[in-house]
Amino acid sequence: MRPAFGGIDFGTSNSTVSVVENGKPRLVPLEGDHVTLPSAVFFNFEDNHSHVGRRAIADYADGVEGRLMRALKSVLGSSLVHEKTRIKSRSMAFTDIIGLFIGQLKARMEEHTGEAAGPVVFGRPVQFVDDDAEADRNAQNELEKAARARGFSEIAFQFEPIAAALDYERGVADEELALIVDMGGGTSDFSLVRVSPERARAADRSRDILANRGIHIGGTDFDRLLSIGHVMPELGYLTPTRDGKRNLPAGYFVDLATWQRINLLYTPKARIDLRQLRQEAARPDLVERLIAIVEQRWGHSLAGRVEQARIAMTQAPTAHLDVDLTEARFGVDLTREGFEATIEDAVERVAGTVAQTLRDAGVAASDISTVFLTGGSTATPLARRSILALVPQARVVEGDIFGSVGLGLALDAQRKFG
Secondary structure (H helix, E strand, O other): OOOOOEEEEOOOOEEEEEEEEOOEEEEOOOEOOEOOEEOEEEEEOOOOEEEEHHHHHHHHHOOOOEEEEEOHHHHOOOHHHHOEEEEOOEEEEHHHHHHHHHHHHHHHHHHHHOOOOOOEEEEEOOOOOOOOHHHHHHHHHHHHHHHHHOOOOOEEEEEHHHHHHHHHHOOOOOOEEEEEEEEOOOOEEEEEEEEOOOHHHOOOOHHHEEEEEEEOOOHHHHHHHHHHHHOHHHHOOOOEEOOOOOEOOOHHHHHHHOHHHHHHHOOHHHHHHHHHHHHHEOOHHHHHHHHHHHHOOOHHHHHHHHHHHHHHOOOOOEEEEEEEEOOEEEEEEEEHHHHHHHHHHHHHHHHHHHHHHHHHHOOOHHHOOEEEEEOHHHHOHHHHHHHHOOOOOOEEEEOOOOOHHHHHHHHHHHHHHO
């Protein structure tokens, strides 16, 4: 019997795996009963093992000595993908770390099905890298190379919003023109697709896809902007040098606010630079906080607290963030109003991409029957309002924010390889 068809949604923040069983897609439990696996790897220096998902984050949060890696998908297509990072006494390429995580997804798929992994479709954003076709191709090639190195032999790719459209289509009764909105941790992707029960049976759906667009903005970008705008000033960002001639260099603060760049601060050179920065600062007490966070390798914990505050403000108008290190104790009161002002430009770019998708398709907003929302960042109130304002007459349908893409990828695998 041929192995089950599978789909893998390797996400910036969370990943899912799906298989087709008895003709229907199903999400595979990846960590206990959880069908999502946080896209995190922790290299535990105490037991000399690597751990992924919630276990990785828990080890780091418990203060276990080691290295945490998150937002690995964001490395694809960037200059970091060809670099190496030090893991204890050895250096590892970022592509190998991505491969390690994908290998865990494969192992958990095989544990669920009881057989070797078969043909698989990987999800991919419409654009890994904005307006750079060569970097985009390289990003997909690097992902494919990492997957093949872990034993996947039959591999295809599908745009993530198209996969979400395939999942949505399973529940439609009549023909619709649907705007698929997939806003995840690292990218926001949009597709205009004609869906119907009859079209769902067709093997070739290329004529049903009217337009595809994507932009490299997602939840981790909102986290970064929130951190830079409201947390990093507590560490010295935008404060002047002692002589008053300039502000402190922004790069250190941007790195600490960016998931995939935090580890760049955990080097001997960076520590020397930060001590020099303290000597030059008009507010050395604030830079002392920055140094404490870096020296205790607390950067990912800080980023995690920023993320939690951002998520809290999807439901509440305010949030509070505490830093409680011995050498760095402070709190930040956050408001949704202040957060939205911080991300306004980024959201305008997202909404502009949606508008361009409609123009690419040559359709009016009134032609769109349904807006299908998936991906965790669609819960961000400003982003949601800005997108829906473009298509005010459309019906709004909320999919499984973490599972719709994965389910659609398994359906696509069945069609491509069946």
